[in-house]
Amino acid sequence: MSDRLFGGVVTILSLLFLVFAVPSIGNEWQSGPGARYFSVGPEVFPNIAGGLTLFLGALIFLTAPADAKLDLLSTSDGRRSVAVAIGIIFGFVVLLEPLGFVLSGTLALLAFLLWFGERRALVAIPISVLVPLFVYLIFLKGFALELPVGVMPIEF
Numbered sequence: 376m377s378d379r380l381f382g383g384v385v386t387i388l389s390l391l392f393l394v395f396a397v398p399s400i401g402n403e404w405q406s407g408p409g410a411r412y413f414s415v416g417p418e419v420f421p422n423i424a425g426g427l428t429l430f431l432g433a434l435i436f437l438t439a440p441a442d443a444k445l446d447l448l449s450t451s452d453g454r455r456s457v458a459v460a461i462g463i464i465f466g467f468v469v470l471l472e473p474l475g476f477v478l479s480g481t482l483a484l485l486a487f488l489l490w491f492g493e494r495r496a497l498v499a500i501p502i503s504v505l506v507p508l509f510v511y512l513i514f515l516k517g518f519a520l521e522l523p524v525g526v527m528p529i530e531f
Contacts, residue, residue, distance in 0.1 A: 382436030389428040397421045475525020480507030
């Protein structure tokens with residue numbers, strides 16, 4: 376029952392996101408100097424994420440067995456892990472503007488890896504640094520979109 380409830384909540388929240396939040400993204404980018412080079416705007420990624428979340432939520436809702444339980448939240452350790460994950464994400468969002476994407480992403484990814492059991496520094500640190508840097512470069516070079524640079528501007 377709880378899997379279906381989870382799937383239903385995810386489906387409803389993603390539908391609300393797609394109906395109310397995504398249309399509120401402005402189109403002022405179309406009047407900018409680089410608009411003639413791009414046919415997509417900042418609403419593309421929220422649409423993709425919202426559509427994928429809607430699909431997966433509906434899939435969970437429709438295919439979950441009636442007697443399935445959400446075991447993760449049935450123990451105090453599971454609830455603590457969910458709370459810590461939400462806290463790390465919240466911290467990432469709060470630090471995104473002042474520190475920038477790469478630094479806040481590095482800290483968040485390192486916190487996730489450490490909290491969920493990775494203790495090898497030679498694994499955790501390179502992953503925590505390289506993944507946000509790679510994502511930043513994809514957005515900068517592949518999509519010509521600059522993520523927040525914060526206190527550590529990166530020149531490429």
